[in-house]
Amino acid sequence: MLRLPRLRYLRPGSATEAAALAAEHGVRAMLVAGGTDLVPNLKRRQFEPEILVQVPRLPGIRRENGSLVLGATVTLAEAAANVELVAALPGYAEAAGLVSSPPLRNAGTVGGNLCVDTRCNYYNQTFEWRKAIGFCLKKDGDICLVAPGSPRCWAVSSSDTAPMAIALGATVELAGPDATRTIPVAALYQDDGIEYLSKQPYEVLTEIRLPAEAGLRTAYVKLRRRGSIDFPIAGAAVALKLDGELVVSCRIALSAVAAHPLEAPAAGEFLAGKRLDAETIATAAELAAKPARPLDNTDLTHFWRKRMVRVVVEKALAAAAAR
Amino acid sequence: MHVKTALDGGAYGSYGAASVFYTGTLQTVTYDVPAYKFEGARVYTNKAPCGPKRGHGTPQGRFGVELHLEKIAHDLGMDPIELKRRNFVKPFSRAVNWLRITSCGLEECTEKVLSASGYTSRERRPGRGLGFAISAYMSGAGTAIYWNDMPHSEVQLKVDRTGATVYCGAMDIGQGSDSVLAQIAAEELGLQPGDLRLVTADTDTTPVDLGSYSSRVTFMAGNACLEAARKMRNLLVEAVAERMGVADLEEIEVGEGRVGEFSFEEACVIASTRFGALSTTGSYKPPRIGGPFKGSGVGPSPAYSYSAAVVEVEADGRTGIVEVKRVWIAHDIGRAINPLLVIGQVEGSVYMGLGEALMEEQEYRKGLHKWPSMLEYKSPTFLETPPIETFLVETVDPEGPYGAKEAGQGPLLPVIPALNAAVFDALGVWIDEIPVTPEKVLRALESKAKGAEPRYGPKVFPEVPYPEPIKVEPPAPDDLRVGAELETAFPEGPRVR
The missing domain is CATH 3.30.365.10 (Aldehyde oxidase/xanthine dehydrogenase, molybdopterin binding domain)
Structure with a gap:
């Protein structure tokens, strides 16, 4: 049986206080919200903090100046079922509703899903398994077991909601001990399996602002082995604006094909001004899929995943267009 | 029929030898095989310990034989069901390796699933397929694990x-x-x-x-x-x-x-x-059934259950993803003492069989299990489990309690080959190994498109230095003697030639 390490658990009253505590304890502390990603990782000793700082319950979902603003501790289940979100940004609600399984969506939060640790099947294993195969770059070791010649970590960004938030041009608010700042979700990530977030570890992600322009069409398509539980092994988020039959703008972002949510600007640029039909969709999907580099570190094979990226993009484009 | 098997069971013996025997001996109680040769090996490898599960060594044989018959029928331009039906074992007969068959509802089971699924009049379109397979299983081993003459x-x-x-x-x-x-x-x-x-x-x-x-x-x-x-x-x-x-x-x-x-x-x-x-x-205590030869202790059972299944799939030729739409399964339970429990066992078998057919796999990488947790080791959820229509066939076995036979393992066996047959029906390619993953389907389709074999799977069976087989005189197909009668008939013990 895998057990949690001994931890001090702190429950500050506000996000600022939480950031202050996390900053005070530095590397000895980690922030926790729903815990659905962190707790299993603690059990397998992916992280070895001495202190957990609880992110306090933050305000829920509200409409503000044409945006939908989600408190970071809104659960994935709440987001998936929220009437306003489902009506205005169905792609985001869809992505939230496709994370893991119902019990985990009841605990997991929208902020937590943006911060979800990158995954690799050499990394998300018990301490004993990792020791047996030889530790990797991301934890306790000095080589990448997926790409041994590589100087970097290729763990996979496995958030379902991040690509959708990026496609929407969403922003997040980060609370530090002394000040808060707002950055685009796209700027929250960096292309590294270890240092995958650009924020300071002590900064508390407090809210997500999703621009909800009228007429925006959104869709998220997730590829995984089973209809529930599994992390994405490829995914496509689309935010599409049409004028009649012509594409005004289109943003596409992919999940689970790189160490960060992968934007596909070339596909969006190609589509601008064009009519969406089978041919343009196929070309756009090919452009979007080109930079995807799946490796042998998730479920199923990377040969197959690479080929499926196009398929999920096509499906997401078609679904968005049909909304 | 000539069956060769090699079982990779890791570094510890466990039940491996018995499992190999079961693969061999139980091939004779589904189809009527007038001559039979079996060679099997339990291969020791540097892998984790293994144990038998539902079907104990018999799913492997069922998979091979059912698919082989499908291919033979295909090559002959024959309906595979007709070919299989012509070769069903007969009730109250004796198999070539001396196993005694009593009640047998293969015909009734087949009839049920064929008519319920509309197999013969099915709509033929690319991507949709139906597959059919049968099976038999023991209602308890006729020989105790620890040899003795006391009651079981x-x-x-x-x-x-x-x-x-x-x-x-x-x-x-x-x-x-x-x-x-x-x-x-x-x-x-x-x-x-x-x-x-x-x-x-x-x-x-x-x-x-x-x-x-x-x-x-x-x-x-x-x-x-x-x-x-x-x-x-x-x-x-x-x-x-x-x-x-x-x-x-x-x-x-x-x-x-x-x-x-x-x-x-x-x-x-x-x-x-x-x-x-x-x-x-x-x-x-089960009657002594096994024939007068060494190794005959594995396989005899006082009665065999029978099953037939039709599996319907939607298979996507672009992604290789196979979705099971429905399963029709009929099980000859002899007599259902508690029909709800029997249906539960049958449905559980279907679910578990589909897991083996589509997902479950002991894959090793760099000497370690590649999927060592229940998150990564995939088995189906409710969402992957299709509607299952179960039919109970009651043949009332003469020796079972009120005629009852087993239900716990047999119904799993036809599900796996029926799924592979359905994939062939849908896409025209054979996936000759399990699990049937999307990648394998795509590779088989690619091979077919190139004009090569329309299949994915091992190209050859490995060379195994099997020992010289023992040869046994087959019984008369109508010789149903058991126990003392059988022993008296062959006082000299093993009859080999």
């Missing part, structure tokens, strides 16, 4: 005016064997199952039962329980008849909580006044 199952039944208690060593592992025991005792004593108390699987207080394995509990513990309950019924009836002044015991009716003109409680008072403490026993 024993039951003690204690009755007093507060009720009846069944003592049995059988362990209910969730399959519902306790309720089967209660139902059998209740049936004989004229009670409701809820009236029975059960003490099971307690080695301090219960008599011996060999355990919940080999699909044996209903058949063997059930027969032991039936014997004990019939003896008890006779005691109650005899005492009550005497009190009523009735000479013919047949006239005393037992049922609805009454024995003759008395309540069960009154009958118990009368019987214990007449006989003292009311306690009976029953035991079951």
Whole structure:
């Protein structure tokens, strides 16, 4: 049986206080919200903090100046079922509703899903398994077991909601001990399996602002082995604006094909001004899929995943267009 | 038929040798095989320990034989079902390796699933496919794991005016064997199952039962329980008849909580006044069936269950993803003592079979298991489990308790080859190994598109230095002798040539 390490658990009253505590304890502390990603990782000793700082319950979902603003501790289940979100940004609600399984969506939060640790099947294993195969770059070791010649970590960004938030041009608010700042979700990530977030570890992600322009069409398509539980092994988020039959703008972002949510600007640029039909969709999907580099570190094979990226993009484009 | 197998079971023997034998011996009780050669090996490798699961060594053989027959039929331009049907074993016959077949509902099972699924008149379109397969399985191993001549199952039944208690060593592992025991005792004593108390699987207080394995509990513990309950019924009836002044015991009716003109409680008072403490026993030992040759201890069973299944899939030629839409399965249970439990076993078998067919795999990478957790080791969820239509066929086996046979393992067996046959029906490619992953489907389609073989799977069977097989004279197909009769007929023991 895998057990949690001994931890001090702190429950500050506000996000600022939480950031202050996390900053005070530095590397000895980690922030926790729903815990659905962190707790299993603690059990397998992916992280070895001495202190957990609880992110306090933050305000829920509200409409503000044409945006939908989600408190970071809104659960994935709440987001998936929220009437306003489902009506205005169905792609985001869809992505939230496709994370893991119902019990985990009841605990997991929208902020937590943006911060979800990158995954690799050499990394998300018990301490004993990792020791047996030889530790990797991301934890306790000095080589990448997926790409041994590589100087970097290729763990996979496995958030379902991040690509959708990026496609929407969403922003997040980060609370530090002394000040808060707002950055685009796209700027929250960096292309590294270890240092995958650009924020300071002590900064508390407090809210997500999703621009909800009228007429925006959104869709998220997730590829995984089973209809529930599994992390994405490829995914496509689309935010599409049409004028009649012509594409005004289109943003596409992919999940689970790189160490960060992968934007596909070339596909969006190609589509601008064009009519969406089978041919343009196929070309756009090919452009979007080109930079995807799946490796042998998730479920199923990377040969197959690479080929499926196009398929999920096509499906997401078609679904968005049909909304 | 010539079957060769090699079983990679890791570094520890476990049941490996027995599993290999089962793959070999049980191939003869589904199709009528006039001549048979089996070569098997248990290969030791640097992998984790293994154990047998549902079907113990037989899913492998079923998979190979069913798909092979499909391909033969295809090459002959014949309907695979017709080819299979022509070769079904016959009820009450003896297989080439001496296994004795009694009740057999293969024909009825096949009829049920074919008509329910509309297999023969199915809509033919790319991407949709139906596949058919059959199977047989033992109702308990005829030979004890530890060779001895004692009963395989024993039951003690204690009755007093507060009720009846069944003592049995059988362990209910969730399959519902306790309720089967209660139902059998209740049936004989004229009670409701809820009236029975059960003490099971307690080695301090219960008599011996060999355990919940080999699909044996209903058949063997059930027969032991039936014997004990019939003896008890006779005691109650005899005492009550005497009190009523009735000479013919047949006239005393037992049922609805009454024995003759008395309540069960009154009958118990009368019987214990007449006989003292009311306690009976029953035991079951399968007849000796195995032929007169070395190795014949694996495979004999007092009865074989039979199943037939049709699996419907939607298979996407672009992604290689196979989705199971529906499964029709008919199971010859002999007699369903508890139909709900039998259906539960059948549905569970289908679910588990689909998991093997589509997902489950012990894959190793760099010397370690690649999927060492229940998150990564995939088995289906509710969402992947299709509607399952179950049909129970009752052939009433002459030796089972009220004619009952097994249900726990047999129904898994046809599901896997039926799925692969359905994929062929949908896309025209054979996936000759499991799990059927999307990548394998795409690779088979690519091979087909290039004009190469329309299949994915191993190209050759590895060279294995099998020992020289022993040769055995087959029995007469109508020789159904068992036990002492069989032994007397072959006093010299092994008959090899």
